[in-house]
Amino acid sequence: MSAPVSLKPHRGAATQAEAARKGAPSGAAASLEVEGVSLSFGGVKALRDVSFSVAPGSITALIGPNGAGKTSMFNCISGFYKPQQGTIRYNGEDITRMHPPHRARIGFARTFQNIALFRGMTVLDNIKLGRHAHLKTNILDAFAYWGRAAREEMELRRDVEERIIDFLEINHIRNMPVAALSYGLQKRVELARALAMHPRILLLDEPVAGMNREETEDMARFILDVKEEWGTTILMVEHDMGMVMDISDHVVVLNFGEVIASGLPHEVQGNAQVAEAYLGAGEPAAIKEKIHKRASVA
């Protein structure tokens, strides 16, 4: 199950010094541990005792059939849902009940399954918003646009232009309103906005959903580059198995709110339970035959 997604980053892996110059977040990449998390909405158990961990500087993929609880898990990690049980630790610190704005300040960034950009604003302003929590301008500075406000805005512009817009190759659209962009570009702008937060852990909710092959390959390349150049820890939910298997270091499979498998991509691929979750019960060989038959009839 391999798609022609390039594994090689288009730039060489950067040295530590270069990463620092580019303004990568200081300190080691973040680790994340999910321990015994359960979440239910009324009688519906969305998550049951889910545990997994995300190693610093790795790409971990969270996969599973529709309704398996992937997005619920994501929303717990980014702070929208508060799980009834279990803890989520970030670099060893319990963050289960921390509010989303606070999470942004300690190094969380996420993108959304349905693009959540600010449609009325330009690409540049959208990306700048990513830095919001790290800026200090207060209301009086803002009115005068003097001293600190102007200085801070110029630093921000430089950072956004030279670190992010160049990196994601979106120079040509920086002044366009987001609503005018294609789907693939909007997804890329959303990634740019998340990167502007200088994240230590990046949560990507279906980064390539609905993209064509070319756009998928571009996005896969950018995700790998983010990992290689800035050492950011990445956790993603994705349905595109080709991409998941090609770029992930670690895969966690959810089904009906439970972890049914986790490990290296090829280990998960060969797991009978995973095949069952996706394809239904039965002998793998028999299922394969069934699928072949169906394909030949069609």
Place this chain on the structure above:
Amino acid sequence: MLIGTAKHSYRADEALLTTSPQRLWMAILLIALALAPLALDNYWLYLACLVSINVASATGLNILTGFTGLVSIGQAAFMAVGAYTVAVLEARTGLPFLVNLVVGGAVAACVGLVVGLPSLRVKGLYLAIATIAASFILHFVFVNWQSVTNGNSGINVTPASLFGVELTDYVHLYYVFVPITALMVLGAANLFRTRIGRAFIAIRDRDISAEVLGISLLRYKLLSFAVSSFYAGVAGGMWAYFFRVVTPESFPFIYSIFFLAAIIVGGMGTILGGVVGAVFMTLVPELLRFAVEWLTTIFPNAVTALSPIRTIVFGALIIGFLIAEPKGLAEIIQRIRRFFHLWPFRK
């Protein structure tokens, strides 16, 4: 992108006015504003002062409703708070006039913070109703808090004085009000070049992702209410010095709707929109009156026949603009600008 406007620094690219025609027009506008009193008679100066007050308040409402997406129909009530504060301070303390204006704005901002609290739970029409309720409560307070507001008879305001000059003439008031309003509009324009302005727009466009980016909805929604009410308070203070009497009926509920209409007609979510909307809403009824008067030279009976129609024409104009240009007058101005970008080389 507009050609021939290459920039060599980020600072130049982030400036408020980025092209030389823009700078030229702004210079012309400023000179015209500075020289206008030489050409205008007293009545037009009166109107110019009124426009200035309305522009200040409409810009404030635009920050709240146009940029942050929180619908408020209470702007006139916040103006009343500013006006009463100024009237009371003027009568009892003798503080300088500019200090009174700032305090008036600050008190209005505090009231705005309280009125803004429901915005944390409700949006859209529900919030609009909450602000209507707040403005009726404030009206009740103005009528019944006799010891401070003097009830229905209101408070007379002594003329403001600046550098020993009593500001009683419209010329003097014009030269004080217009710079204050200009500074307020400039402040608002600057606000939207920084993280705070961007946060407001983010809340309007998509509040959930704003939160993920570390924007506290609580803080910024209330901040938007406070800034907007501050603008209303200062505008109300100017209003008090202009009309020199403040009563509970000075700021009727319809005045709040006037401001909402002004930013919708002008263009929500653009600084230019608040300004041109307020100018339009204040001056067009007057222009229509002049048109009717002019018609009497041709048809002697025009005043009796057409005066009632004036209001209808005004209403029809607003509706017409909304249908033809939902983004407001500011968008028309932008379109004219775009037309001239390549002029005369465009087919």
